[in-house]
Amino acid sequence: MSSQTAREKSAVNVRTPRLRRGKARVVALMAAGEAVFAEQGYDAATMTEIAARATASIGSLYQFFPTKELLAATLHGEQLDALSRRLDELRQNAAGEAASKLADRLFGCLSEFLVQHPAFIALADRRPVDKARKRATRTRMQDQIAALLSQASPPLPPGRSEIMAAIILQLMKAAVALSGGDDELRRDAMLAELRQMLRTHLESIES
Structure with a gap:
């Protein structure tokens, strides 16, 4: 499975294919699922439609x-x-x-990721989501952002990397939510403002 927590949760439930043909079938099913979730959202997507998209039986x-x-x-x-x-x-x-440039690159990375994984928003917003898995994911992402900011030059004040990592993670969640909007021009304008707000704040810390 993908993340460690996901593996622990679903190892008993998901059948692991042993043959190359079975693995290819799983890849096709997952690709179909991603496409249908991106188009329909989690609640509206059906297993029947996913199977049909993969040209597989239910x-x-x-x-x-x-x-x-x-x-x-x-x-x-x-x-x-x-x-x-x-x-x-x-x-x-x-x-x-500089931390401001790192944060800007981080949001650019997130934007590219969302384009490449259009189902991410629907999957992240679905209910129910395992709370323990959600906490583990939040901790992992926050630690990675803090590690990124710790490389900044000039360095952030002591303890500031962890605080800013928590704030940036929340802003990333807001960016994900905004990316799901239907009004493309308004969405892009809001995302640009979000990036500028963070960049300006970090520049004030650096100066």
């Missing part, structure tokens, strides 16, 4: 993913892992940059 879908929530949790976990890898890559190339 029985084949249920064989690997007995419930819609299990499929959504698997997809969401993989996407969170992909976002986590992006944050790690960003940190590896962050040494010597």
Whole structure:
């Protein structure tokens, strides 16, 4: 499975394919699920439509993913892992940059990620979401952002990286919510204001 918590939660429920053909089928089912969740949202998406999109029988879908929530949790976990890898890559190339520039690159990274994973918003907003998994994800992301900011030059004041990491994580959640808006011009304007607000605040700390 994707994230460690997702693996622990669903290891018993998801059938792991052993043959190459079975693995290819799971990949196709998950790709179909991602497309349908992105288009319809979690609540409106149906397993029947997902199976049809994958040109698979409904029985084949249920064989690997007995419930819609299990499929959504698997997809969401993989996407969170992909976002986590992006944050790690960003940190590896962050040494010597100002915190304001790092934060701006972080939001640029998030924007690219949301374009590449259009179902992320629907999956993140679904109910129910396992609370323990949600807390673990929040802690992991916050720690990664703090590690990124700790590379800033000039360095942030002692203890400020952790505080700003918590704030930036909340702003990222707001950016995700705004990205789901239907009015593209208004959405882009609000996201630009959000980025500028954070950039200006960090520049004031640096100066």
